[in-house]
Amino acid sequence: MQVVEVKEEETALVESFGVQRLVRTRLVGPVQPGEFLMVHAGYAIEKIDQEEAAERLKLWEELLADEEAWAGGT
Amino acid sequence: MAVQQGITSGRRELERFRDPELVRRLLARAQRLAQRAADRLGHRPVIMEVCGTHTVALSRSGLRNALADAVELKSGPGCPVCVTDYRDIDLMLALARLPGVTIATFGDMLRVPGSNSSLERERAQGAAVEVFYSPDDAVALAAARPDRQVIFLGVGFETTAPVVGASLEQAAAQGLTNFSVFSAHKTVPPVMRALLADPELGLDGFLLPGHVSTIIGRRAFSFLGEEYGVPAAITGFEPVDILLGLSAVLAQLVAGEARVVNCYGRVVREEGNPRAQAVIDRCFAPAEASWRGIGTVPESGLALRPAYAAFDAAKRFPVSVPPPVIPRGCRCGELLRGKIKPTQCGLFGRACTPERPVGPCMVSSEGACAAYYLYGGRETETD
Ligand code: SF4
Numbered sequence: 491m492q493v494v495e496v497k498e499e500e501t502a503l504v505e506s507f508g509v510q511r512l513v514r515t516r517l518v519g520p521v522q523p524g525e526f527l528m529v530h531a532g533y534a535i536e537k538i539d540q541e542e543a544a545e546r547l548k549l550w551e552e553l554l555a556d557e558e559a560w561a562g563g564t
Numbered sequence: 565m566a567v568q569q570g571i572t573s574g575r576r577e578l579e580r581f582r583d584p585e586l587v588r589r590l591l592a593r594a595q596r597l598a599q600r601a602a603d604r605l606g607h608r609p610v611i612m613e614v615c616g617t618h619t620v621a622l623s624r625s626g627l628r629n630a631l632a633d634a635v636e637l638k639s640g641p642g643c644p645v646c647v648t649d650y651r652d653i654d655l656m657l658a659l660a661r662l663p664g665v666t667i668a669t670f671g672d673m674l675r676v677p678g679s680n681s682s683l684e685r686e687r688a689q690g691a692a693v694e695v696f697y698s699p700d701d702a703v704a705l706a707a708a709r710p711d712r713q714v715i716f717l718g719v720g721f722e723t724t725a726p727v728v729g730a731s732l733e734q735a736a737a738q739g740l741t742n743f744s745v746f747s748a749h750k751t752v753p754p755v756m757r758a759l760l761a762d763p764e765l766g767l768d769g770f771l772l773p774g775h776v777s778t779i780i781g782r783r784a785f786s787f788l789g790e791e792y793g794v795p796a797a798i799t800g801f802e803p804v805d806i807l808l809g810l811s812a813v814l815a816q817l818v819a820g821e822a823r824v825v826n827c828y829g830r831v832v833r834e835e836g837n838p839r840a841q842a843v844i845d846r847c848f849a850p851a852e853a854s855w856r857g858i859g860t861v862p863e864s865g866l867a868l869r870p871a872y873a874a875f876d877a878a879k880r881f882p883v884s885v886p887p888p889v890i891p892r893g894c895r896c897g898e899l900l901r902g903k904i905k906p907t908q909c910g911l912f913g914r915a916c917t918p919e920r921p922v923g924p925c926m927v928s929s930e931g932a933c934a935a936y937y938l939y940g941g942r943e944t945e946t947d
Contacts, residue, residue: 514700516730517840528778528831531670531727532698535840536778536831543830547580550808554589561596 491534493525504529581802590807591630597814598634601768609817610636610766611810612902614752615773616643616930617801623939625803635810639932641755641855641900642773644720645672646924646931649854650888652748653678653924657686658883659715659746665881666692666709668702669717676924679889699731699745706735706743715877718747718866723775725749725866726840729847732868732875746877747868750853752776753784754864758855760792765902769813770796774805774828779844781836782826789822799827847872856924857897894923899932906936913937 491504491513500516504527515521518534526538601609613619619639622628628637641647657678660667667683674684674695687693692712696702699716706714718728728745735743752773759765772785777798788796795816799809805828812825826832844866853865868876894916895909906912906925916922918934925931 514730517726517837517843519839528775530723530775532700533727533730535723535726535775536833536837539830543580546829547586547804550586550590554586554593557593558589 491527491529493521493523493527495523496521581804587803587807590804594631594807594811594814595634597811597818601814601817604818605768608636609768609814610638611769611771611813612638612640612767613771614640614642614756618771619932620930620935621801621806623935627803627806638902639899640902641858643928643930645676645928646896647750647855647900648719648748649856650679650890651854651885654885654888655883656717656746657681658885659877659881660686660691660693662881664713666694666712666714667717668694668696668705668714670719671695672928673717673719675921675927699728700734703731703735703743706740707738710742713742716745718745718749721750721752721776722779725848726779726843729843732847732872735875744875744877744880745868747866749866751864751866755855755858755861758858758861759901767902768817769794771809772796772798774798774800774832777832779837779840782824782832782834784836785824789824793822795822797825797827798832857900891922896923896925899925906933
Protein backbone atom coordinates (compact mmCIF):
# COMPACT_ATOMS: atom_id res chain seq x y z
CA MET A 491 0.00 0.00 0.00
CA GLN A 492 1.33 3.40 -0.93
CA VAL A 493 1.22 6.37 1.41
CA VAL A 494 -0.93 9.15 -0.04
CA GLU A 495 -1.03 11.51 2.90
CA VAL A 496 0.39 11.60 6.42
CA LYS A 497 -2.24 12.36 9.04
CA GLU A 498 -2.09 13.19 12.74
CA GLU A 499 -1.85 10.69 15.59
CA GLU A 500 0.48 8.24 13.86
CA THR A 501 -1.95 7.58 11.04
CA ALA A 502 -1.53 7.69 7.27
CA LEU A 503 -3.90 7.57 4.32
CA VAL A 504 -2.78 4.75 2.01
CA GLU A 505 -3.92 3.50 -1.36
CA SER A 506 -3.95 0.07 -2.90
CA PHE A 507 -5.67 -0.91 -6.14
CA GLY A 508 -7.57 2.38 -6.14
CA VAL A 509 -8.95 1.93 -2.63
CA GLN A 510 -7.91 4.39 0.05
CA ARG A 511 -7.93 3.84 3.76
CA LEU A 512 -6.30 4.86 7.01
CA VAL A 513 -3.58 2.81 8.67
CA ARG A 514 -1.71 3.28 11.93
CA THR A 515 2.00 3.91 11.57
CA ARG A 516 3.07 3.56 15.19
CA LEU A 517 4.87 0.27 14.53
CA VAL A 518 7.03 1.71 11.71
CA GLY A 519 7.67 5.30 12.80
CA PRO A 520 7.32 8.37 10.57
CA VAL A 521 6.37 7.71 6.93
CA GLN A 522 6.50 9.86 3.78
CA PRO A 523 4.01 10.14 0.92
CA GLY A 524 5.02 7.75 -1.86
CA GLU A 525 6.49 5.11 0.45
CA PHE A 526 5.10 1.57 0.26
CA LEU A 527 3.95 -0.14 3.45
CA MET A 528 3.23 -3.71 4.46
CA VAL A 529 -0.05 -3.54 6.36
CA HIS A 530 -1.52 -6.05 8.78
CA ALA A 531 -4.83 -5.69 10.65
CA GLY A 532 -4.92 -1.93 10.26
CA TYR A 533 -1.27 -1.31 11.18
CA ALA A 534 1.73 -0.76 8.95
CA ILE A 535 4.26 -3.38 10.08
CA GLU A 536 7.15 -2.51 7.76
CA LYS A 537 8.22 -0.26 4.92
CA ILE A 538 8.73 -2.02 1.62
CA ASP A 539 12.11 -1.35 0.05
CA GLN A 540 11.22 -1.00 -3.64
CA GLU A 541 14.84 -0.46 -4.64
CA GLU A 542 15.91 -3.69 -3.01
CA ALA A 543 13.11 -5.48 -4.86
CA ALA A 544 14.11 -4.03 -8.23
CA GLU A 545 17.80 -4.74 -7.61
CA ARG A 546 17.12 -8.34 -6.60
CA LEU A 547 14.97 -9.01 -9.67
CA LYS A 548 17.69 -7.57 -11.91
CA LEU A 549 20.30 -9.84 -10.33
CA TRP A 550 18.08 -12.86 -10.86
CA GLU A 551 17.48 -11.99 -14.49
CA GLU A 552 21.26 -11.89 -15.01
CA LEU A 553 21.89 -15.08 -13.09
CA LEU A 554 19.16 -16.96 -14.95
CA ALA A 555 20.47 -15.75 -18.30
CA ASP A 556 23.96 -17.01 -17.37
CA GLU A 557 22.71 -20.36 -16.09
CA GLU A 558 20.42 -20.96 -19.05
CA ALA A 559 23.24 -20.17 -21.48
CA TRP A 560 25.46 -22.58 -19.54
CA ALA A 561 22.79 -25.29 -19.51
CA GLY A 562 22.22 -24.83 -23.23
CA GLY A 563 18.77 -23.44 -22.76
CA THR A 564 17.33 -26.47 -21.01
CA MET B 565 -2.03 -14.30 7.05
CA ALA B 566 -2.90 -12.45 3.93
CA VAL B 567 -6.30 -13.95 3.57
CA GLN B 568 -7.30 -13.85 7.18
CA GLN B 569 -6.19 -10.41 8.11
CA GLY B 570 -5.33 -8.74 4.85
CA ILE B 571 -1.60 -8.19 4.62
CA THR B 572 -1.12 -6.13 1.52
CA SER B 573 1.66 -4.38 -0.28
CA GLY B 574 2.40 -2.39 -3.40
CA ARG B 575 0.85 -3.11 -6.78
CA ARG B 576 3.88 -2.52 -8.95
CA GLU B 577 5.83 -4.96 -6.83
CA LEU B 578 3.11 -7.59 -7.16
CA GLU B 579 3.19 -7.41 -10.93
CA ARG B 580 6.93 -7.99 -11.13
CA PHE B 581 6.84 -10.85 -8.67
CA ARG B 582 4.07 -12.58 -10.63
CA ASP B 583 5.60 -12.30 -14.09
CA PRO B 584 4.71 -15.62 -15.81
CA GLU B 585 7.90 -15.77 -17.87
CA LEU B 586 10.13 -15.26 -14.84
CA VAL B 587 8.06 -17.82 -12.94
CA ARG B 588 8.53 -20.36 -15.76
CA ARG B 589 12.30 -19.91 -15.77
CA LEU B 590 12.60 -20.03 -11.99
CA LEU B 591 10.40 -23.14 -11.86
CA ALA B 592 12.70 -24.90 -14.34
CA ARG B 593 15.68 -23.85 -12.24
CA ALA B 594 14.06 -25.10 -9.01
CA GLN B 595 13.34 -28.44 -10.69
CA ARG B 596 16.96 -28.76 -11.83
CA LEU B 597 18.19 -27.96 -8.29
CA ALA B 598 15.70 -30.38 -6.75
CA GLN B 599 16.99 -33.17 -8.98
CA ARG B 600 20.57 -32.50 -7.94
CA ALA B 601 19.50 -32.31 -4.28
CA ALA B 602 17.64 -35.61 -4.64
CA ASP B 603 20.75 -37.23 -6.14
CA ARG B 604 22.78 -36.07 -3.17
CA LEU B 605 20.20 -36.98 -0.50
CA GLY B 606 19.05 -40.22 -2.03
CA HIS B 607 15.41 -39.12 -1.85
CA ARG B 608 13.12 -36.36 -3.06
CA PRO B 609 13.83 -33.33 -0.82
CA VAL B 610 11.21 -32.77 1.88
CA ILE B 611 10.57 -29.11 2.68
CA MET B 612 8.11 -27.81 5.23
CA GLU B 613 6.32 -24.48 4.80
CA VAL B 614 5.80 -23.04 8.28
CA CYS B 615 3.24 -20.48 7.26
CA GLY B 616 -0.42 -20.78 6.38
CA THR B 617 -0.11 -18.05 3.77
CA HIS B 618 2.59 -20.07 2.00
CA THR B 619 0.38 -23.15 2.19
CA VAL B 620 -2.38 -21.28 0.40
CA ALA B 621 -0.05 -19.52 -2.06
CA LEU B 622 1.62 -22.82 -3.04
CA SER B 623 -1.75 -24.40 -3.74
CA ARG B 624 -3.41 -21.44 -5.42
CA SER B 625 -0.49 -20.62 -7.72
CA GLY B 626 -0.31 -24.25 -8.86
CA LEU B 627 3.32 -24.45 -7.76
CA ARG B 628 2.60 -27.29 -5.35
CA ASN B 629 1.44 -29.47 -8.22
CA ALA B 630 4.06 -28.19 -10.66
CA LEU B 631 6.79 -29.16 -8.20
CA ALA B 632 5.21 -32.41 -6.99
CA ASP B 633 7.61 -34.71 -8.82
CA ALA B 634 10.65 -32.75 -7.68
CA VAL B 635 10.00 -31.70 -4.08
CA GLU B 636 7.80 -32.98 -1.29
CA LEU B 637 6.16 -29.97 0.33
CA LYS B 638 4.67 -30.40 3.78
CA SER B 639 2.58 -27.98 5.77
CA GLY B 640 3.57 -27.26 9.34
CA PRO B 641 2.10 -25.42 12.31
CA GLY B 642 1.73 -22.18 10.35
CA CYS B 643 -1.96 -21.42 10.55
CA PRO B 644 -2.70 -19.57 13.80
CA VAL B 645 -6.34 -20.61 13.96
CA CYS B 646 -5.44 -24.25 13.29
CA VAL B 647 -2.84 -24.49 16.05
CA THR B 648 -5.16 -22.96 18.65
CA ASP B 649 -5.81 -25.71 21.17
CA TYR B 650 -9.28 -27.23 21.63
CA ARG B 651 -9.34 -26.07 25.24
CA ASP B 652 -8.64 -22.46 24.25
CA ILE B 653 -11.48 -22.58 21.72
CA ASP B 654 -13.79 -23.94 24.42
CA LEU B 655 -12.69 -21.16 26.78
CA MET B 656 -13.48 -18.56 24.10
CA LEU B 657 -16.92 -20.10 23.65
CA ALA B 658 -17.49 -20.00 27.41
CA LEU B 659 -16.54 -16.30 27.42
CA ALA B 660 -19.03 -15.67 24.61
CA ARG B 661 -21.80 -17.07 26.80
CA LEU B 662 -21.15 -14.65 29.70
CA PRO B 663 -23.84 -11.99 30.12
CA GLY B 664 -22.82 -8.47 29.12
CA VAL B 665 -19.84 -9.68 27.08
CA THR B 666 -19.19 -8.89 23.43
CA ILE B 667 -16.58 -11.09 21.76
CA ALA B 668 -14.47 -9.25 19.19
CA THR B 669 -12.55 -11.46 16.78
CA PHE B 670 -10.84 -11.80 13.44
CA GLY B 671 -13.20 -13.50 10.99
CA ASP B 672 -11.30 -16.77 10.73
CA MET B 673 -12.21 -17.81 14.27
CA LEU B 674 -15.95 -17.66 13.68
CA ARG B 675 -16.52 -21.18 12.35
CA VAL B 676 -13.75 -23.03 14.16
CA PRO B 677 -15.37 -25.96 15.95
CA GLY B 678 -14.90 -26.30 19.69
CA SER B 679 -16.06 -29.37 21.60
CA ASN B 680 -19.72 -28.84 20.79
CA SER B 681 -20.16 -25.36 19.37
CA SER B 682 -18.49 -22.52 17.50
CA LEU B 683 -18.59 -18.74 17.80
CA GLU B 684 -20.91 -18.70 14.81
CA ARG B 685 -23.30 -21.05 16.53
CA GLU B 686 -23.12 -19.10 19.79
CA ARG B 687 -23.97 -15.96 17.86
CA ALA B 688 -26.97 -17.65 16.30
CA GLN B 689 -28.10 -18.49 19.82
CA GLY B 690 -27.87 -14.90 20.96
CA ALA B 691 -24.25 -14.31 21.98
CA ALA B 692 -22.71 -10.99 20.91
CA VAL B 693 -19.85 -11.83 18.53
CA GLU B 694 -18.41 -9.11 16.30
CA VAL B 695 -15.88 -9.61 13.53
CA PHE B 696 -13.22 -6.93 13.10
CA TYR B 697 -10.44 -6.32 10.64
CA SER B 698 -8.33 -4.55 13.26
CA PRO B 699 -8.25 -4.79 17.06
CA ASP B 700 -8.40 -0.98 17.00
CA ASP B 701 -12.01 -1.29 15.90
CA ALA B 702 -12.72 -3.42 18.96
CA VAL B 703 -11.22 -0.68 21.15
CA ALA B 704 -13.48 1.83 19.41
CA LEU B 705 -16.47 -0.41 20.11
CA ALA B 706 -15.55 -0.58 23.80
CA ALA B 707 -15.30 3.22 23.92
CA ALA B 708 -18.70 3.58 22.28
CA ARG B 709 -20.41 0.92 24.40
CA PRO B 710 -19.47 1.37 28.07
CA ASP B 711 -22.36 -0.97 28.94
CA ARG B 712 -20.58 -3.93 27.28
CA GLN B 713 -17.41 -5.81 28.23
CA VAL B 714 -15.51 -6.20 24.94
CA ILE B 715 -13.14 -9.17 24.87
CA PHE B 716 -10.78 -9.33 21.90
CA LEU B 717 -9.58 -12.82 20.93
CA GLY B 718 -5.85 -12.49 20.36
CA VAL B 719 -5.09 -15.32 17.93
CA GLY B 720 -1.99 -15.06 15.79
CA PHE B 721 1.78 -15.21 15.68
CA GLU B 722 4.44 -12.51 16.08
CA THR B 723 2.82 -10.58 13.24
CA THR B 724 -0.45 -10.12 15.10
CA ALA B 725 0.84 -9.72 18.66
CA PRO B 726 2.30 -6.19 18.17
CA VAL B 727 -0.91 -5.01 16.53
CA VAL B 728 -2.98 -6.33 19.42
CA GLY B 729 -0.43 -4.87 21.84
CA ALA B 730 -0.66 -1.46 20.19
CA SER B 731 -4.46 -1.56 20.49
CA LEU B 732 -4.13 -2.56 24.12
CA GLU B 733 -1.88 0.43 24.78
CA GLN B 734 -4.44 2.59 23.04
CA ALA B 735 -7.21 1.23 25.28
CA ALA B 736 -5.07 1.82 28.36
CA ALA B 737 -4.28 5.38 27.25
CA GLN B 738 -8.02 6.02 26.84
CA GLY B 739 -8.61 4.68 30.36
CA LEU B 740 -11.07 2.05 29.15
CA THR B 741 -12.19 -0.42 31.79
CA ASN B 742 -14.41 -2.52 29.51
CA PHE B 743 -11.80 -3.78 27.03
CA SER B 744 -9.72 -6.90 27.51
CA VAL B 745 -7.72 -9.40 25.48
CA PHE B 746 -7.84 -13.19 25.60
CA SER B 747 -4.26 -13.86 24.55
CA ALA B 748 -3.80 -17.09 22.62
CA HIS B 749 -0.87 -15.61 20.68
CA LYS B 750 1.95 -17.96 19.80
CA THR B 751 5.55 -17.61 18.70
CA VAL B 752 7.13 -19.58 15.90
CA PRO B 753 10.80 -20.28 16.82
CA PRO B 754 9.96 -22.27 19.99
CA VAL B 755 7.51 -24.55 18.17
CA MET B 756 10.10 -25.20 15.47
CA ARG B 757 12.49 -26.39 18.15
CA ALA B 758 9.71 -28.65 19.43
CA LEU B 759 9.19 -30.08 15.93
CA LEU B 760 12.91 -30.60 15.42
CA ALA B 761 13.12 -32.57 18.67
CA ASP B 762 11.18 -35.34 16.90
CA PRO B 763 13.81 -37.70 15.45
CA GLU B 764 11.30 -39.02 12.92
CA LEU B 765 10.44 -35.62 11.47
CA GLY B 766 12.43 -36.34 8.32
CA LEU B 767 12.63 -32.79 6.98
CA ASP B 768 15.40 -31.51 4.73
CA GLY B 769 14.59 -27.81 4.94
CA PHE B 770 12.18 -25.05 5.85
CA LEU B 771 10.41 -22.28 4.01
CA LEU B 772 10.05 -19.63 6.72
CA PRO B 773 7.14 -17.22 7.20
CA GLY B 774 7.72 -13.81 5.65
CA HIS B 775 5.32 -11.88 7.85
CA VAL B 776 6.53 -13.36 11.14
CA SER B 777 10.11 -12.70 10.01
CA THR B 778 9.18 -9.10 9.24
CA ILE B 779 8.67 -8.63 12.97
CA ILE B 780 11.36 -10.87 14.49
CA GLY B 781 14.06 -10.63 11.78
CA ARG B 782 16.25 -13.19 10.02
CA ARG B 783 18.52 -13.47 13.06
CA ALA B 784 15.72 -15.00 15.15
CA PHE B 785 15.73 -18.06 12.88
CA SER B 786 19.47 -18.47 12.46
CA PHE B 787 19.48 -21.23 15.10
CA LEU B 788 17.96 -23.58 12.50
CA GLY B 789 21.23 -23.75 10.60
CA GLU B 790 23.59 -23.16 13.49
CA GLU B 791 22.08 -25.60 16.02
CA TYR B 792 20.11 -28.08 13.94
CA GLY B 793 21.99 -28.03 10.64
CA VAL B 794 18.78 -27.51 8.67
CA PRO B 795 18.80 -25.12 5.69
CA ALA B 796 16.00 -22.60 5.46
CA ALA B 797 14.86 -19.53 3.55
CA ILE B 798 12.64 -16.62 4.52
CA THR B 799 10.46 -15.56 1.67
CA GLY B 800 7.36 -13.71 0.54
CA PHE B 801 4.14 -14.87 -1.04
CA GLU B 802 4.25 -14.19 -4.75
CA PRO B 803 5.20 -17.05 -7.08
CA VAL B 804 8.63 -15.55 -7.75
CA ASP B 805 9.25 -15.18 -4.00
CA ILE B 806 8.28 -18.76 -3.32
CA LEU B 807 10.46 -20.14 -6.09
CA LEU B 808 13.43 -18.06 -4.96
CA GLY B 809 12.91 -19.31 -1.41
CA LEU B 810 12.65 -22.95 -2.43
CA SER B 811 15.67 -22.61 -4.69
CA ALA B 812 17.69 -21.11 -1.84
CA VAL B 813 16.91 -24.17 0.30
CA LEU B 814 17.55 -26.62 -2.55
CA ALA B 815 20.86 -24.97 -3.49
CA GLN B 816 22.02 -25.42 0.10
CA LEU B 817 21.01 -29.09 0.01
CA VAL B 818 23.07 -29.49 -3.17
CA ALA B 819 26.07 -27.77 -1.60
CA GLY B 820 25.67 -29.43 1.81
CA GLU B 821 25.17 -26.10 3.59
CA ALA B 822 22.75 -25.08 6.33
CA ARG B 823 21.99 -21.39 6.76
CA VAL B 824 18.92 -19.19 6.95
CA VAL B 825 18.80 -17.15 3.74
CA ASN B 826 16.66 -14.02 3.54
CA CYS B 827 14.93 -14.01 0.14
CA TYR B 828 12.44 -11.34 1.26
CA GLY B 829 14.88 -8.49 1.67
CA ARG B 830 12.42 -5.87 0.49
CA VAL B 831 10.53 -6.32 3.76
CA VAL B 832 12.52 -8.48 6.20
CA ARG B 833 15.51 -6.96 7.99
CA GLU B 834 18.26 -8.82 9.82
CA GLU B 835 16.96 -7.70 13.23
CA GLY B 836 13.29 -7.38 12.31
CA ASN B 837 11.11 -4.45 13.34
CA PRO B 838 12.39 -3.07 16.68
CA ARG B 839 9.32 -0.90 17.30
CA ALA B 840 7.00 -3.86 16.93
CA GLN B 841 9.24 -6.02 19.11
CA ALA B 842 9.18 -3.33 21.79
CA VAL B 843 5.38 -3.30 21.83
CA ILE B 844 5.30 -7.09 22.20
CA ASP B 845 7.81 -6.85 25.01
CA ARG B 846 5.92 -4.12 26.87
CA CYS B 847 2.59 -5.96 26.73
CA PHE B 848 3.44 -9.65 26.77
CA ALA B 849 5.79 -12.10 28.45
CA PRO B 850 6.74 -15.51 27.02
CA ALA B 851 4.68 -18.28 28.56
CA GLU B 852 4.07 -21.98 28.09
CA ALA B 853 1.39 -22.55 25.46
CA SER B 854 -0.61 -25.48 24.27
CA TRP B 855 -0.62 -26.20 20.51
CA ARG B 856 -3.14 -28.41 18.81
CA GLY B 857 -1.50 -31.68 17.88
CA ILE B 858 1.85 -30.69 19.32
CA GLY B 859 1.09 -30.22 23.02
CA THR B 860 2.59 -27.76 25.45
CA VAL B 861 5.68 -25.94 24.28
CA PRO B 862 7.70 -23.86 26.74
CA GLU B 863 7.95 -20.12 26.07
CA SER B 864 5.86 -20.42 22.91
CA GLY B 865 2.92 -18.33 24.06
CA LEU B 866 2.50 -14.67 24.94
CA ALA B 867 0.74 -13.93 28.23
CA LEU B 868 -0.22 -10.38 29.17
CA ARG B 869 2.26 -8.82 31.58
CA PRO B 870 1.08 -8.10 35.15
CA ALA B 871 1.00 -4.37 34.32
CA TYR B 872 -1.86 -5.19 31.95
CA ALA B 873 -3.71 -7.53 34.35
CA ALA B 874 -6.75 -5.23 34.18
CA PHE B 875 -6.92 -5.97 30.44
CA ASP B 876 -6.34 -9.70 30.73
CA ALA B 877 -9.58 -11.53 29.93
CA ALA B 878 -8.19 -14.78 31.35
CA LYS B 879 -7.78 -13.07 34.74
CA ARG B 880 -10.89 -10.91 34.66
CA PHE B 881 -13.30 -13.59 33.50
CA PRO B 882 -12.03 -16.87 34.89
CA VAL B 883 -14.20 -19.45 33.16
CA SER B 884 -13.59 -23.16 33.35
CA VAL B 885 -14.44 -25.81 30.80
CA PRO B 886 -14.57 -29.63 30.88
CA PRO B 887 -11.87 -31.58 29.02
CA PRO B 888 -12.37 -31.05 25.28
CA VAL B 889 -14.13 -33.51 23.00
CA ILE B 890 -11.91 -34.04 19.96
CA PRO B 891 -13.75 -34.90 16.72
CA ARG B 892 -13.21 -38.56 15.81
CA GLY B 893 -11.13 -39.15 12.76
CA CYS B 894 -9.78 -35.60 12.45
CA ARG B 895 -6.03 -35.72 11.86
CA CYS B 896 -5.29 -31.99 12.12
CA GLY B 897 -2.82 -32.70 14.89
CA GLU B 898 -0.67 -34.99 12.73
CA LEU B 899 -1.00 -32.56 9.86
CA LEU B 900 0.33 -29.69 11.94
CA ARG B 901 3.31 -31.82 12.98
CA GLY B 902 4.15 -32.50 9.34
CA LYS B 903 3.26 -36.20 9.68
CA ILE B 904 0.55 -36.39 7.04
CA LYS B 905 -0.93 -34.40 4.21
CA PRO B 906 -4.61 -33.43 4.10
CA THR B 907 -5.60 -36.10 1.59
CA GLN B 908 -4.32 -38.80 3.93
CA CYS B 909 -7.14 -37.97 6.36
CA GLY B 910 -10.06 -40.34 5.80
CA LEU B 911 -12.57 -37.53 6.28
CA PHE B 912 -10.96 -35.17 3.75
CA GLY B 913 -13.44 -34.11 1.07
CA ARG B 914 -16.00 -36.62 2.32
CA ALA B 915 -17.24 -35.98 5.85
CA CYS B 916 -15.06 -32.85 6.04
CA THR B 917 -15.40 -30.00 3.54
CA PRO B 918 -15.19 -26.20 3.85
CA GLU B 919 -18.99 -26.10 3.97
CA ARG B 920 -19.11 -28.66 6.78
CA PRO B 921 -15.68 -28.59 8.42
CA VAL B 922 -14.79 -31.17 11.05
CA GLY B 923 -11.47 -29.64 12.07
CA PRO B 924 -9.97 -26.15 12.02
CA CYS B 925 -7.58 -26.99 9.17
CA MET B 926 -10.62 -27.12 6.89
CA VAL B 927 -12.17 -23.92 8.31
CA SER B 928 -9.41 -21.39 8.23
CA SER B 929 -8.59 -19.72 4.95
CA GLU B 930 -4.98 -20.54 5.83
CA GLY B 931 -5.62 -24.14 6.78
CA ALA B 932 -3.87 -26.83 4.75
CA CYS B 933 -7.02 -28.96 4.36
CA ALA B 934 -8.96 -25.99 2.99
CA ALA B 935 -6.11 -25.05 0.62
CA TYR B 936 -5.81 -28.60 -0.73
CA TYR B 937 -9.57 -28.91 -1.06
CA LEU B 938 -10.07 -25.61 -2.85
CA TYR B 939 -7.06 -25.72 -5.15
CA GLY B 940 -6.37 -29.44 -5.47
CA GLY B 941 -3.41 -31.40 -4.19
CA ARG B 942 -3.12 -34.30 -6.56
CA GLU B 943 0.46 -35.19 -5.70
CA THR B 944 -0.57 -36.44 -2.31
CA GLU B 945 -2.40 -39.38 -3.86
CA THR B 946 0.89 -40.94 -4.84
CA ASP B 947 2.43 -40.79 -1.35
S1 SF4 C 1 -9.69 -33.08 6.43
FE1 SF4 C 1 -10.98 -32.29 8.11
S2 SF4 C 1 -11.05 -33.93 9.59
FE2 SF4 C 1 -9.33 -34.36 8.23
S3 SF4 C 1 -7.52 -33.43 9.20
FE3 SF4 C 1 -8.39 -31.91 7.82
S4 SF4 C 1 -9.77 -30.69 9.09
FE4 SF4 C 1 -9.37 -32.59 10.23
